[in-house]
Amino acid sequence: MEPDQTRLYRMMLTSRRLEEAISKLWQEGHISGEMHLGIGEEGIVAGVVDHLSDGDAIAADHRSTPPLVMHGVDLTGIVAECLGSTAGLGRGLGGHMHLMSKAHLAASSGIVGSSGPLACGFALAHQHLRPDRVAVAFFGEGAMNQGMLLESLNLAGAWKLPVLFVCKDNGMAITTPSERVTSGNLIDRVRGFGISAVEVDGANVEEVWHAAGESISRARRRGGPAFLLASCVRPEGHFLGDPLLRIVRQPVAELKDRLGPLVRSAASTKGAGVGGRAASLGGIAKMLSKAATMRGQDPVGRLRKRLHIDRADLEALETEVDLRIHSAIETALGSLQEAPR
Numbered sequence: 001m002e003p004d005q006t007r008l009y010r011m012m013l014t015s016r017r018l019e020e021a022i023s024k025l026w027q028e029g030h031i032s033g034e035m036h037l038g039i040g041e042e043g044i045v046a047g048v049v050d051h052l053s054d055g056d057a058i059a060a061d062h063r064s065t066p067p068l069v070m071h072g073v074d075l076t077g078i079v080a081e082c083l084g085s086t087a088g089l090g091r092g093l094g095g096h097m098h099l100m101s102k103a104h105l106a107a108s109s110g111i112v113g114s115s116g117p118l119a120c121g122f123a124l125a126h127q128h129l130r131p132d133r134v135a136v137a138f139f140g141e142g143a144m145n146q147g148m149l150l151e152s153l154n155l156a157g158a159w160k161l162p163v164l165f166v167c168k169d170n171g172m173a174i175t176t177p178s179e180r181v182t183s184g185n186l187i188d189r190v191r192g193f194g195i196s197a198v199e200v201d202g203a204n205v206e207e208v209w210h211a212a213g214e215s216i217s218r219a220r221r222r223g224g225p226a227f228l229l230a231s232c233v234r235p236e237g238h239f240l241g242d243p244l245l246r247i248v249r250q251p252v253a254e255l256k257d258r259l260g261p262l263v264r265s266a267a268s269t270k271g272a273g274v275g276g277r278a279a280s281l282g283g284i285a286k287m288l289s290k291a292a293t294m295r296g297q298d299p300v301g302r303l304r305k306r307l308h309i310d311r312a313d314l315e316a317l318e319t320e321v322d323l324r325i326h327s328a329i330e331t332a333l334g335s336l337q338e339a340p341r
């Protein structure tokens, strides 16, 4: 069986356009605090969520907008929650890192690794109450070094819980390259728990779709948990306003005020030795060049090029998505006036 490319594209584009609109609201000062986007992860999320239906559960991380959007949660409720409006999914109390919808069995948390135990809880309930339903946990590769996630893998394996663990691997946990803090190989680590583990190109939604489909249908047949390691790149860095990316995009303007402190710290006799400082600067340079090469890996753009669809139908689809997003943003902003906190 092959995926419905147009449906996947609609899911991914809706999430992308909504997050772009949320990014604009953040830049304009409508949203306070940090803002983590899932831009760049849409191929992974769509390839998994397309297999879910009513009664299946989602446990998401701090980048929870894409899974909730693609699982059919109300767009206005999501935006309103980001804005802190009482019309939000959690009455504006949780913000973007704590999006949830009881009706969709979807919840998220900013505590790194917590989607593991949350998904296991959903899956344990499924085993007792909804035997053919599954739970999906989304998390970054940084979470793979969190105790609670490893405990979840262990229990899921021991109890044959119907969970799909989806690790979105961008190789970086804020500014820590994951390879520096991760021992061994993640696929081997997970197989050590007796769980089937597969590696996929997360920018190729069809590849994710096939791998996720197999794992999810096995879990539905009581075949136990599975793990997907899906690579991705995130063009907006860790959060909006990421200083490393600002330097890549506007080196002259951004380095103007930073050059002095950088030179002073390099010349200082205190702190790490010359070798240690050179290694840190090398690490930063590596991160910058990685950020600069992110553009060719866009899952949405890659799928658009492969779509078998008439030009007019594609334009109609994109216009429809834009109108939907526009309406959600306007309604969410309007809710601030109607019921201010």
Ligand SMILES: Cc1ncc(C[n+]2csc(CCOP(=O)(O)OP(=O)(O)O)c2C)c(N)n1
Pocket (backbone or CB within 6 Å): 062, 063, 110, 111, 112, 113, 139, 140, 141, 142, 143, 144, 170, 172, 173, 174, 238
């Ligand atoms: C338990 C816990 N420790 C630390 C943090 C701070 N923190 C927020 S995001 C993040 C990095 C997570 O990296 P990863 O899991 O790879 O996800 P990514 O942000 O790259 O998507 C950290 C350390 C946190 N929120 N929770």
